[in-house]
Amino acid sequence: MHFHPYVGHLLLIIVGSWSWFAQITVGAPQCLQGDISNCLEDIFDIFTDGDEFRNDRMVVVRNDILGKKARDCASLNVIYARGTLEPGNVGLLTGPPFFSALAEHLNNTNLLGIQGFNYQALIPGFINNGTVKDATKMARLVTQIIENCPDSYLLLSGYSQGAQLVHRAVEMLEPSVSASIDVVVLFGDPMNGEVLTGVDSTKVMSLCHQDDMVCRGQGVYGVGPSHLTYRQDAQTAAMFTLSSMSDLGISSESLSQLVEMASKGIS
Numbered sequence: 001m002h003f004h005p006y007v008g009h010l011l012l013i014i015v016g017s018w019s020w021f022a023q024i025t026v027g028a029p030q031c032l033q034g035d036i037s038n039c040l041e042d043i044f045d046i047f048t049d050g051d052e053f054r055n056d057r058m059v060v061v062r063n064d065i066l067g068k069k070a071r072d073c074a075s076l077n078v079i080y081a082r083g084t085l086e087p088g089n090v091g092l093l094t095g096p097p098f099f100s101a102l103a104e105h106l107n108n109t110n111l112l113g114i115q116g117f118n119y120q121a122l123i124p125g126f127i128n129n130g131t132v133k134d135a136t137k138m139a140r141l142v143t144q145i146i147e148n149c150p151d152s153y154l155l156l157s158g159y160s161q162g163a164q165l166v167h168r169a170v171e172m173l174e175p176s177v178s179a180s181i182d183v184v185v186l187f188g189d190p191m192n193g194e195v196l197t198g199v200d201s202t203k204v205m206s207l208c209h210q211d212d213m214v215c216r217g218q219g220v221y222g223v224g225p226s227h228l229t230y231r232q233d234a235q236t237a238a239m240f241t242l243s244s245m246s247d248l249g250i251s252s253e254s255l256s257q258l259v260e261m262a263s264k265g266i267s
Helices: 008-015 018-033 036-047 050-056 095-104 123-127 132-148 161-172 230-242 252-263
Strands: 076-081 112-116 153-159 183-187 204-207
Touching: 076 095, 076 132, 076 161, 095 112, 095 153, 095 230, 123 161, 132 153, 132 161, 153 161, 153 230, 161 183, 183 230, 204 230
Parallel strands: 076 112, 076 153, 153 183, 183 204
Antiparallel strands: none
């Protein structure tokens, strides 16, 4: 059974989402190399992920941190860079479910501040492992937030091209600034396996699905269904983030889960 290479246009009509269509169109070459019916089934599963997806997709812009003075800072600040062609400044695929998982494990969601990183997130940037301009801008943002909120924890996170930018931005930071980053979480990282300069490796979690070819260096042609499903790792990422932050008022149930993770050697 053969499908036209631009089957993504049909998906656009069906789901009514240009951003998700763009992600899938980029992955069309990989889909067409194998069983297209299974590929499309996986894609449609992504679009019909129940109430959680419908709730998450409503918020694609988060600017909780910029302009805050020290007295108004959250206990945990998150700087997040979305993937290629995602909408807003936090996207749909990974950011919102990750934020929801973090908030779920905190008794007081006011402890959490989310700042999406504003950049174009175009395909040429992905091909080039992020642009110098965007990486420089992110490095400035990280420095600014650390200076404005010195007593807050800082989580730096990115998905796909956003992960590329995290790598490049961290290289530009002063050693004292990179040492102030408490946690780094990367999803679907095209630069998977490369060390983050100046950040203790025990503070870093890189989540890459076994069959995600983007994580194996295949670039644009590696984008397939497995690169679009990192929302399923939101809980794991949240647990890793909060495992060293017991003073944030984590719920007793979540604390038990953290202890269980530690006993299994998950970090």
